[in-house]
Amino acid sequence: MTIKLRVNGAPKELDADPEMPLLWALRDLLGLTGTKYGCGEALCGACTVHLDGLPVRACVTPVRRAVGREVTTIEGLHDHPLQRAWIDLAVPQCGYCQAGQIMTAAALLKAIPKPTDDDIDHSLAGNICRCGTYVRIRAAVKKAAGV
């Protein structure tokens, strides 16, 4: 069926099973490959995007749930303070999980503009980085937040 979405501020129309996870709609149907597949079960956070500004795991979010709502992916962030901090501190190693980390952190900073270490750990506990960039992620979130 035809599904109408707003993705990164632009209207999008796609023909998809409404149960298709938003992850695959974004990646395979809309060509937005910045959102990554990591586990398919909301266990790793690599697919994190925003629905109306709140972080969701796109791998377990049926695309129907995004209808009429604003979807923001990593491609929708432009020169975000987190992206600048991430580059300044050379956070990424392989880079694969980083979009999910940044999207989760972006939602955190909206909710808590000046997070503590505990806030950051709690917020990002669902985002796995197998390269182990956690210490730099924490530092970059604090840098972006000015704390």
Place this chain on the structure above:
Amino acid sequence: MTLEISRRSFLAGVGAATTGLALGIRVGGATATTSKLFAPNPFIQIGNDGLVSIWCSRSEMGQGIRSSLPVLIADELGADPAKINIVQADGDEKWGDQDTDGSASIRMLFDDMRHAAAAARQMLVAAAAARWNVPATRLSAHDDAVHDGARALTFGELADEAAKLPVPAKAALRPRTELHHVGAELPLRDAPDYVTGRAIYGADVSLPGMLVAVISRPPALFGKASKIDDAKARAVAGVRDVIELPAPKPPIKYQALGGVAVLADHTWAAMRGRAALAVTWDDGPNADYESASYEQALLAAVRAPGKAVRKLGDAEAALAKAATRVEAEYTVPHLVHAAMEPPAALARVDGKKCEIWACTQSPQDLREEVATALGVAKTDVTVHVTLLGGGFGRKSFPDFAVEAALLAKRSGKPVRVQWTRDDDIRHGTMHTVSAQALAAGLDAHGKLVAWRHRIAYPTISSTFSASETHPSDGELGQGISDLPLSAPNVLVETGAAPAKIRIGWLRSVCNIQQAFAVQSFIAELAHATKRDPRDMLVEVLGPARVLTAKLQGVKELANYGSTEENRPHDVARLHRVIEKVTQMAGWDRARAAGRLLGIAAHRSFTTDVAVVVSAVKGPRGEPYIDEAWIAADAGLVVNPDRVRSQLEGAVVFGLSIAMHGSITVKRGQVEQSNFHDYRVARMPEVPRAIHVEIMTNDNPPGGVGEPGVPPVAPAIANAIFELTGERHRSLPIVRSPL
């Protein structure tokens, strides 16, 4: 580099999402439009527009090689690294060995890359000398130009003339002091792509008309489908075909695992199609594999004498006479890589020609394996290397790309194979499972007089030759044959361990279990004799000396492929990193103040690393590592920040091994399937502070990607012993699922 029209249009078509650069293909870039090029070797090309292109021959998997190797070449050449065009090399022998493994990229290529660049520089300088009619000796090359006092000719202006000159067989290298970028704080070249989603990994490449395949593989190695009912799978909207893959024949080597593939218009349909498949499996020759009983068999093997592989003096006699005798057994389970990016590869087959895009650590092995599987010549296969979302050794196996090639041929369409997370965990290339028994004899003064180490684990060689049941010399070279010991009586024996599952390389390989056992055991000796663990460690390692095979009581020192002259195994280096890391951690002061510290030190890939960690009780009473210190001597360092980041990451990787990593097998089938039951470290478990010190010097570069890992798990076990009094000899320490 010329681009086919089709590929150019394909890249242009997805231009919004791709940089091209990440794929190693610069669309419409100067390399494609420059008519005349100076290309003295496959690594360097200079257009007469001045663009310097440098090919990165190793895969980028998080170690930062694309930010390091091309910079080294540019620095020796005299090009500004900030302006170079980095091109990812396709799989081809013309770039030499491209295997991205063994922490070897800088370690093994440092000299060769410099010579390649120096030859190019010498030709540019010769061209300028001819133009100006002055001796070459008074000229210098830097900032993309050859200089003669105030006048200069750019590399672009010299490219045509340089191209006409003979390539020197061996050009003089710059003195180290003239390498201004090597060792400096270098930018992470791909960072902007990583943080914007533009970076292209294996699953991010598409072709028009492409199908996505998800495969149901035999649960046990060498199992086969005995009955396939694909009616429901074919009924899933978007599913286009169901294809059975050929069964592999032992030994598994780099072959695909076989199974049944569901091909669909998109990933979701392929996944649903696979879920709807009804396959009955004949589990085959490995259906009897039970990891729990297998571990008991390994323990039985190390409780009996085995095949002697290292012998000095008479360890048995010295053990019998020792005033104090300490014995302990250690086990480490199977582990799997669980890189964040599960394997993915795209293949297009057109007649005999095949083109692959894959997140591969070994594009040449991939090329050969695909050629064999398709029955075509290697030269008919083109392998493009994407970025890797982590590799850790898994992506040295090209099986996933072979699957894509076979399915593209059978379906007549481009096919991208997507491994799911449960595929990645169930069908990985497992780190081996091991048992080790250590016995030490100490004299009345607490001095180590005897050391006996018995080891049993399935060897990686079994993957390539099924009859192999003992560790290879290379595997023993990872902390056994090359372990410095002060004891005059040493005996190391190995037991037989036939493999029942696909065994592969995992970041730091056999150093993982071997350093865990040895470094835990040394701390146990300290405890048994009431010594400071740091002091005991230094004493057991013995005095500063350069190891030789004879001194060690072994046939040879594998030394990670380096000669003893080129990378001497100097024990003084290990002493220095131990001294450094204990200084950093304030070892004596902190312990006196009640901090509970663990220490371990280990040399691997010709780099020496020492680790100290601090253990505390976490919020729920669980052991928590709240701070870590790591010091490394990797010789000359090209890119200090990427070395620091590798060492930081190694602490986290080692933490995962110590606390969580465990693959278990029942009836030949892996029991874990995703991050809930194959746990890896998450942010709240990771130390708030990881302090890194690189002891830079001008010795030849050592490895960096792996050497940080081995000492971490034993340092953690040693710290947790200080915290709880419980000695964890069997990994992982935490055995509960999420």
